[in-house]
Amino acid sequence: MTTVDASLPQPVQRPASDSENYLTHAHGFLSWAFTLDHKRIGVMYLASTLAAFLLGGMLAMLIRTELLTPGQTVMDADTYNNVFTLHGAVLIFLFLIPVIPAALGNFVLPMMLGAKDVAFPRMNLLSYWIYATGAIMLLGVLLTGGLDTGWTFYTPYSTTTNTSVGLAMLAVFVLGFGNIFTGVNFITTIHKLRAPGQTWSKLPLFIWAQYATSVIQILATPVLGITVLLIFVERTMGIGIFDPNLGGDPVLFQHFFWFYSHPAVYIMVLPAMGVISELIATFSRKPIFGYKAIAGSSLAIAIIGFFVWGHHMFTSGQSTLAGTIFSFLTYAVAIPSAIKVFNWVATMYKGSIRLDAPMIYALSFLWLFGIGGLTGLFLGNLGVDLHLHDTYFVVAHFHYVMVGGTLAAFLGGLHFWWPKMFGRMYNEKLARVAALMVFVGFNLTFFVQFIAGTKGMPRRYFNYLPEFTIYHQISSIGAFLTGLAFFVILYYLVVSLIKGRPAPANPWGAASLDWQTTSPPHPHNFTSDPVLIGPYEYSALMWNEEIGGYVLRPEVAARAGHGQEAQA
Amino acid sequence: MNWLSMVAAASGEATDIKGGTFWMPASASTTAPEVDFVFYFIFAISAFFFALIIGLTLLFVIRYRARPGHHEQPSPSHNLALELTWSIIPSILVLVMFWYGFKTFMDQYNPPANAYEVLVTAQKWNWSFEYPNGYIDKDLHVPLGRPVRLVLSSQDVIHSFFVPAFRVKKDVVPGRYNKVWFEATKPGTYTVFCTEYCGTGHSDMLAHVIVHPPEEFEAWLEKAANFLDTLPPAEAGRMLFEQRGCGQCHSLDGSPRVGPSFKGLWGRTEKFTDGSEITADENYIRESIVNPQAKVVAGFEPVMPTYAGRLKDKEITYIIEYIKSLDKEQP
Ligand SMILES: [Cu+2]
Ligand SMILES: [Cu+2]
Numbered sequence: 001m002t003t004v005d006a007s008l009p010q011p012v013q014r015p016a017s018d019s020e021n022y023l024t025h026a027h028g029f030l031s032w033a034f035t036l037d038h039k040r041i042g043v044m045y046l047a048s049t050l051a052a053f054l055l056g057g058m059l060a061m062l063i064r065t066e067l068l069t070p071g072q073t074v075m076d077a078d079t080y081n082n083v084f085t086l087h088g089a090v091l092i093f094l095f096l097i098p099v100i101p102a103a104l105g106n107f108v109l110p111m112m113l114g115a116k117d118v119a120f121p122r123m124n125l126l127s128y129w130i131y132a133t134g135a136i137m138l139l140g141v142l143l144t145g146g147l148d149t150g151w152t153f154y155t156p157y158s159t160t161t162n163t164s165v166g167l168a169m170l171a172v173f174v175l176g177f178g179n180i181f182t183g184v185n186f187i188t189t190i191h192k193l194r195a196p197g198q199t200w201s202k203l204p205l206f207i208w209a210q211y212a213t214s215v216i217q218i219l220a221t222p223v224l225g226i227t228v229l230l231i232f233v234e235r236t237m238g239i240g241i242f243d244p245n246l247g248g249d250p251v252l253f254q255h256f257f258w259f260y261s262h263p264a265v266y267i268m269v270l271p272a273m274g275v276i277s278e279l280i281a282t283f284s285r286k287p288i289f290g291y292k293a294i295a296g297s298s299l300a301i302a303i304i305g306f307f308v309w310g311h312h313m314f315t316s317g318q319s320t321l322a323g324t325i326f327s328f329l330t331y332a333v334a335i336p337s338a339i340k341v342f343n344w345v346a347t348m349y350k351g352s353i354r355l356d357a358p359m360i361y362a363l364s365f366l367w368l369f370g371i372g373g374l375t376g377l378f379l380g381n382l383g384v385d386l387h388l389h390d391t392y393f394v395v396a397h398f399h400y401v402m403v404g405g406t407l408a409a410f411l412g413g414l415h416f417w418w419p420k421m422f423g424r425m426y427n428e429k430l431a432r433v434a435a436l437m438v439f440v441g442f443n444l445t446f447f448v449q450f451i452a453g454t455k456g457m458p459r460r461y462f463n464y465l466p467e468f469t470i471y472h473q474i475s476s477i478g479a480f481l482t483g484l485a486f487f488v489i490l491y492y493l494v495v496s497l498i499k500g501r502p503a504p505a506n507p508w509g510a511a512s513l514d515w516q517t518t519s520p521p522h523p524h525n526f527t528s529d530p531v532l533i534g535p536y537e538y539s540a541l542m543w544n545e546e547i548g549g550y551v552l553r554p555e556v557a558a559r560a561g562h563g564q565e566a567q568a
Numbered sequence: 569m570n571w572l573s574m575v576a577a578a579s580g581e582a583t584d585i586k587g588g589t590f591w592m593p594a595s596a597s598t599t600a601p602e603v604d605f606v607f608y609f610i611f612a613i614s615a616f617f618f619a620l621i622i623g624l625t626l627l628f629v630i631r632y633r634a635r636p637g638h639h640e641q642p643s644p645s646h647n648l649a650l651e652l653t654w655s656i657i658p659s660i661l662v663l664v665m666f667w668y669g670f671k672t673f674m675d676q677y678n679p680p681a682n683a684y685e686v687l688v689t690a691q692k693w694n695w696s697f698e699y700p701n702g703y704i705d706k707d708l709h710v711p712l713g714r715p716v717r718l719v720l721s722s723q724d725v726i727h728s729f730f731v732p733a734f735r736v737k738k739d740v741v742p743g744r745y746n747k748v749w750f751e752a753t754k755p756g757t758y759t760v761f762c763t764e765y766c767g768t769g770h771s772d773m774l775a776h777v778i779v780h781p782p783e784e785f786e787a788w789l790e791k792a793a794n795f796l797d798t799l800p801p802a803e804a805g806r807m808l809f810e811q812r813g814c815g816q817c818h819s820l821d822g823s824p825r826v827g828p829s830f831k832g833l834w835g836r837t838e839k840f841t842d843g844s845e846i847t848a849d850e851n852y853i854r855e856s857i858v859n860p861q862a863k864v865v866a867g868f869e870p871v872m873p874t875y876a877g878r879l880k881d882k883e884i885t886y887i888i889e890y891i892k893s894l895d896k897e898q899p
Pocket of ligand 1: 261262265308309311312
């Protein structure tokens with residue numbers, strides 16, 4: 001230590017050698033397939049979920065092409081039924097559920113805690129391979145007779161159709177274990193591996209969201225597993241559980257299914273909310289407003305979310321008392337979501353707001369999730385739902401929530417952590433253009449679907465009355481625009497890997513600990529203990545022109561007395 | 569109006585979807601205005617909050633955008649009064665929403681005592697409506713201004729009965745009877761959709777509700793119920809073909825649908841999945857209707873439902889006459 005250069009007590013920005021870069025310290029297929037490194041597992045999840053997204057997205061394009069005109073446009077009714085079923089099943093089970101926790105979460109969660117890895121690295125690897133097995137099984141239905149039940153698998157249709165429901169059920173069963181293992185891993189990691197001094201109130205909100213999500217995954221997924229097994233048993237052995245012809249009750253299936261699948265909405269949305277908390281705070285350079293309220297509302301949503309499943313069944317003939325209770329609780333669960341939104345907006349107050357690509361996604365999240373959440377108020381309403389249930393209003397609503405919300409947050413998070421993951425910056429201008437394209441295309445696709453729905457257009461319709469043509473055509477144009485945007489994104493992300501500007505350790509000035517290691521990180525994440533600062537303590541950071549990124553203020557770095565070793 | 573032209577009117581254009589407002593289809597039942605009121609009430613509150621959130625976001629993004637010389641300024645990172653306000657006000661508003669919804673739901677749930685009852689049967693992929701006098705129609709005819717109670721049952725999978733203009737929807741679940749009621753307030757023709765996914769023909773599982781002025785309704789029903797006696801056999805057979813949903817699976821133009829086309833069926837030599845053959849005559853057609861799985865035509869799935877007990881002997885005879893007549897029409 002000879003000089004007092006402000007940049008000196010900082011960790012190095014980039015790995016000094018290939019052996020200090022988690023991407024390059026080992027080579028070859030086996031070094032990935034058997035890796036215990038949470039970052040590599042995260043990257044494998046990322047690649048796999050993106051492949052699933054590509055497939056599901058292509059199927060969406062097929063749907064929107066078919067619906068350009070009433071009657072048959074490019075495929076027959078049975079093909080269409082297979083296409084929309086796989087679209088839903090692939091995107092929900094292979095993309096939306098795992099994408100943020102297993103891809104982004106795996107990558108950043110241990111680093112946010114200053115940890116070397118998750119609590120159970122072997123189990124983490126196992127969950128990836130379970131996911132891969134389940135994914136292959138699910139795609140196997142393409143070769144074994146297709147799947148035409150809709151992703152909801154309603155009985156007795158699913159127990160009597162002659163498509164490959166049995167295999168799909170086993171696939172969903174297997175996939176569930178991947179989720180459960182990830183949940184167990186994250187909860188243990190958060191409890192046991194936090195950096196010394198990192199108390200619960202010093203956790204980034206992304207961690208809180210992951211925690212709440214993991215709780216749901218562990219408690220809800222087994223119910224889905226049992227339910228799909230029951231369908232399997234009914235189909236293969238003819239034991240009557242759901243089919244009234246065999247003495248079963250088809251509505252019982254709906255109770256079981258939604259007992260998982262409503263909380264599953266939060267499995268998809270809570271991690272998204274976690275990402276948004278990080279993005280809005282970072283790009284406003286303000287500590288998050290109402291930290292406790294946001295963290296607490298994640299838990300409230302996770303808990304109340306278990307008791308609202310019946311709002312999918314207002315028309316099923318369930319008792320009025322049940323309907324009333326479910327509607328009431330549905331409205332109750334709206335409040336914590338609303339609180340979060342108000343907190344995010346308040347966070348921007350008096351900030352210094354930068355509109356980098358991740359922030360554009362975060363702002364579009366507010367818009368899209370705002371619409372998605374508010375339209376939920378219509379569907380949670382006992383009276384209005386009788387009109388809107390199973391129409392395009394519902395289709396639009398859940399796409400706004402799950403695609404608008406989860407996908408926007410995922411893309412925001414991906415752009416945010418991309419430099420950390422791969423050590424490269426992407427073309428910021430193209431990224432902003434693509435973000436706007438996604439936003440415009442998405443709204444074009446789904447907003448008209450609300451109108452089609454209130455007008456009476458039922459969902460899962462291959463054919464439709466000519467009165468609905470205009471809504472479908474606008475929607476299809478929007479979908480094609482959105483599809484195009486994804487190819488733009490794919491293009492500049494791939495280019496960035498090849499010739500992107502090398503990323504500094506902390507390009508955005510985020511305060512969580514993951515930004516204190518090199519970009520890309522060392523195989524063991526940190527070469528010295530990170531300096532414990534608050535997750536939103538932006539005053540501890542300063543811009544360094546030379547590096548082109550943010551560094552800890554010298555007095556902060558000194559306060560912990562670490563840092564220097566990183567230079568050694 | 570004679571009977572056939574009434575049928576034509578019945579299957580006439582429904583304008584309920586096009587009609588109505590920007591958001592809603594035509595409103596033609598006593599509970600529809602109630603539902604619409606709650607809809608617009610929630611709409612107004614949602615629009616207000618959406619504008620508030622997006623307006624503030626835009627305001628902050630513009631005022632506090634990062635630019636040379638601008639720095640973030642300290643502000644409290646929580647504020648109990650503010651946080652309580654934005655928790656309590658929305659809570660009250662959603663309570664009001666819930667209450668309105670609950671009231672509407674109860675009104676839609678409890679039919680008045682004097683309701684006119686129609687039995688509705690759903691099967692892949694058509695509806696049949698059975699009136700108190702035993703007459704069965706593919707469309708639902710109802711009197712204006714009188715509560716109508718539907719008893720819904722399904723022959724196979726779950727379907728759902730939806731009339732947008734009445735704002736009513738109820739699942740039709742096999743193995744149980746669900747009930748739904750409405751009271752039509754405007755004469756006209758309205759669309760019935762199936763809204764629970766049920767397979768290949770789900771999106772074609774449509775029907776009409778025809779609302780008759782009360783004095784015409786009884787006359788219509790009497791005439792309609794007598795068609796077996798008043799129409800020539802082949803004509804009556806055609807009515808049955810249409811009313812009982814055979815047309816969902818059997819075409820008249822030679823193109824196969826779910827089942828073989830009726831064009832040229834009479835006297836055709838059919839091959840079956842077990843390899844045997846038969847030339848279609850009265851007895852074969854009769855067997856195909858009452859015991860469809862006995863001989864399954866090659867190239868088709870054994871999915872035709874049995875009509876044993878659901879079609880009377882006379883009705884089957886008339887359908888056979890109709891199938892015969894199809895052949896004679898051909899040059
Ligand atoms: Cu739900
Ligand atoms: Cu249907």
